Amino acid sequence: MEGLRDGTFTPAAARHAATVVVLRDRPGGGVQAFMLRRVSSMAFAPGAYVFPGGSVDPRDGEGELGWSGPAPEAWGEAFAASPTLARELVCAAVRETFEETAVLLAGPTGGTVVDDTRGDDWEADRRALLDRSSSFGGFLARRGLVLRSDLLRPWAHWITPAIEPKRYDTRFFVAAMPAGQRARDVSTESDHAAWVDPADAVAKAKAGEWFLLPPTIATLAELAGYATVADVLAAPREIVVHEPTGAIIDGEAYLVLPEDAAHHYPQG
Template sequence: MLRHAATVLLLRDGPEGVEVLLTRRHQKLAFLGGLWVFPGGALSTTDFSPPTLQRIPPASQAACARLASPYGEPLLREQCLGLSVAACRETFEESGVLLASTADGVPCSQAQTARLQASRRTIAAQPECFASLLKEESLFLEVDRLIYWAHWITPSLAPKRFDTRFFLAAVPPGQTSMIDDVETVEQAWMRPAALVAAKTAGTLPIATPTLCTTIELIAALQEHTTLSALLSAEARRNVIPMMPKILPGTRTVIMPWDPEYPDIPGEGISPEHELPAVLRSLAPRVTYGGS
């Protein structure tokens, strides 16, 4: 079954340039165990329940990114909002960063966020508690501040499948990240170029979607220079769905830019999509257990 999920590239200005947060998943987790990932997880039905949607200001609801299925059909408004909520909830659960604001639009303060850290495990076990926490603290989710960045779908032949939306978000002033010691066991703030270099050197195990979204981030930073300019310029970014395929009988994953992709069995994206040039330059095939 294909499950909706949301992931966030948390960004901040570091001493040598923009940095992105990576967390390492616990080795025993069934999905991506031991890999370094961006904070994120599966959509819960509570993420688009009426109590949760009440914590999103009307203007932010109206400006929320409109998402579509891998085949172009628009998602229901509640699903679009729910995926943005899931992005904020999972970010808080796994990193401790709370992407919420007061009714006046002021980001959640460092002191308030620190006080709420004890709620993370409760929310991880009971996602509906996220809306309750926001209500008790008079906080709201300005989901339109999330920049819709990428869309990756697990190959149709894989035993466990996710339809995952990637978002960008700047860390609110004063907030710091902390692992939860349950799903995440380590964290690292890295410059995107350093992340790719570590992956290339074999010292940082990451999944292909993590690598590809980071490479696109590097290209955007080169174009826009600063974090604020990047977030402003990419607010209405055109996102192309990415659905790799698995070569039958092998452990080899075929990327959409592989010349033989249209002829490989399995679900795939439309050949009409114009894939980003920075991705077309990458290896078109990846073998599990390989580089």
């Protein structure tokens, strides 16, 4: 942290990324979110419970793409991004969710959604996306599928603190679990997956039982206040960029959270 103390620190560039909070209604009221625990060998946030997601692939913005729902321009307005970047973010959100959970927010038409992604043929497609032997657009075209951007809603925007060596500029989306599909732990980057009650997850983080990053715990704390997935999807959102900062306090380096998110995070 010497560079932070003397003002010579140069932050690493933040990579654009997307993450999706896949939700389902909980019997008796409230919602549940599908979460993955990152394996301990990961360079970024090992052992953390996270939502599916990842970096934008340069090919996410290439070629023609079957698209239903809000256009890239509308997503760009929501996330303060160019239409090109917005298109890449939506594609990354849908692609990464399929790669990590086998949940696919796409269908044969703009009014339908794939009802099952189990089977060897789907697994072959998922692996081709993972090893980048297939582009996302190519995958959809071969399957005759349309990306359902209308199944997503913008939720938040977080940037990894400048003091971190690996940084992401991440847009958060929310989506309902499609009927007929099944979320599965198919990611090699995770060792456990579960549907979780947002309030329970926050409580486990505060008790030191679970490791949650600040954006994750803030998102879960917000979602704990909704009675149904439909309520979440209908909630008006003004997307504000959150970027925790590093500061020297009494000679020591600390991470300072945005004021409107800090009260969600465990204190200690």
